[in-house]
Amino acid sequence: MAFVDQVHLDGDTATYRVNPAVKKYTLSDLNFKKTKLGNYELTQSLNPMNAKANVQLKLSISADLHQLKLAILTGSGLKTVDIFKGDQFAEEREQYQFLMQNLIIRQVLTKN
Known part of the structure; x- marks a missing residue:
């Protein structure tokens, strides 16, 4: 998946931008980790109480802070x-809506 200017998940009514x-x-305060390529990546469990059916949010922001990637993945990170x-x-x-709203409040994302 490549970086894009805006992302929209199937089924979600919102579109997000950086x-x-x-x-x-x-980004550092919100636990984004800097990758070897200089991008910022956040991986957050959406249901930490149920490890068997764990689903996680993976959000990446490009090094220039202009583009992003967003996916909801299985706990292993291999399947959407x-x-x-x-x-x-x-x-x-x-939990997803709570996390996304927090990112909007902290001026990481905007919602269209």
């Missing part, structure tokens, strides 16, 4: 998961 006001120190389909991922959807 906030032009984002600061590198804010659609948390917006059916009721089995209701808790994960709620």
Whole structure:
């Protein structure tokens, strides 16, 4: 998956972009890790209480802070998961929306 200007997950009504006001120190404060290529990556579990059915959010922001990648993955990180389909991922959807709202408040992302 390549970096893009805006991301939209299937089933989600929102589209997200990197906030032009984002600061590198804010990313560090929010537990983004810097990769070898200089990009910033956040991997966050959406249901840490259920390790068997663990689903995680993976958000990457390019080194120049202009583009991003977003995916919801299985605990192993190998397969994408659609948390917006059916009721089995209701808790994960709620946690996802909470995390995304926090990133908007902290001026990391903007919502379209």
